[in-house]
Amino acid sequence: MKPALKMGMIALVGICLVFYQYHLSFGIRVDQIPALKFDLNAGQPPDGPDGIPVNSDTYGCSIAHQKLTEEMIRYAVDAVRKSNGLGPEIGVQLTEEILNQLNKLTIGNRGKDRLLSQTPAQTTINSVVAAADKFADENPLYVITPTYRRPEQVPELTRMAHTLMLVKNVHWLVIEDAHTPTQQVTDLLQRTGLKYEHLVAPMPEQYKKKNGAKPRGVSNRNRGLQWIRANATSGVFYFADDDNTYDIKLFDEIRTTRKVSMWPVGLCTKFGLSTPIVKNGKFIGFYDGWMAGRKFPVDMAGFAVSVKFLLERPKASMPFRPGYEEDGFLKSLAPFNPSEIELLADNCSQVLAWHTQTKKNEPSAALDKEKYASTNLIKLKQQIV
Structure with a gap:
């Protein structure tokens, strides 16, 4: 503890x-x-x-x-x-x-x-x-984190690893959008001492070739669901992206999830919040910057699901539909309605997760290997993008 x-x-x-x-x-x-x-x-x-x-x-x-x-x-x-x-x-x-x-x-x-x-x-x-x-001990927490190779990848996974190192009985599923695991990510996971799985699940080619928004992270999360179905029998799972920020109190709360729990997420859009609306202790709707006719207009960081509840729904999965991933997945958990949501974070009055999104950076400049031969720069350059 x-x-x-x-x-x-x-x-x-x-x-x-x-x-x-x-x-x-x-x-x-x-x-x-x-x-x-x-x-x-x-x-x-x-x-x-x-x-x-x-x-x-x-x-x-x-x-x-x-x-x-x-x-x-x-x-x-x-x-x-x-x-x-x-x-x-x-x-x-x-x-x-x-x-x-x-x-x-x-x-x-x-x-x-x-x-x-x-x-x-x-x-x-x-x-x-x-x-x-x-x-x-009896309620393991499975954290599913989709990721992909980029300059921010290792720094963001490092930050998240140090958060999860404070959480009891957590199993981290780090799933790369790649055909082979990235060695720097493997090295990081081994150093943390966390129980982890390092998996790969590349985005299908037909979606990569499409113009416009792409369903990023969907193949990764579905791979995580596949692993849970094959290896877990109890506990709770949570889709936690590597570019978000988490209060460790959140993980203690979501461990109690019986079916599907939800809570507020901060800084998602210009509205500043994505959250269930609670009045007099009861759920009455959703607040989000992009409702778009969704039955569950929530952020990916704003809900968790019981493993047992998932296993009772073998067809539940996340759709390859940009903007509707959360809504499609939660609807696939049917029978399940918004009125059944378990409200956490003190009846959704606290922000314990932030959709921060690190600024996207260009890859670092190539290193002159002849000029810097036999220096520490050669080894350091291998660790960054």
């Missing part, structure tokens, strides 16, 4: 240990707390655990204490979850793990010293961190 995320989990446990200390003081398990809720206007409160009135000296509870409920723990979890960029499913899982551990600790400490010791606190912290690590 990343250090920042682990610190967030420790902070979360710290909040919940306050509840734990309270429950130890009065011998009440967390799963018994909802029984303490009652209508203040109805008069006598109900009996607590073991048939003892909750307002007796045995509990010594005030009305404020009685309002401490499991829902408050869930609220604390949700607040820390959002601040650390976690998805809703992992929040639910961590809440259940915390409640389970606190109940175990409470039961184990009944009749014993009521002081909160370091050992159960550390046990709870370790348990929650382990739960988050287990969640990531």
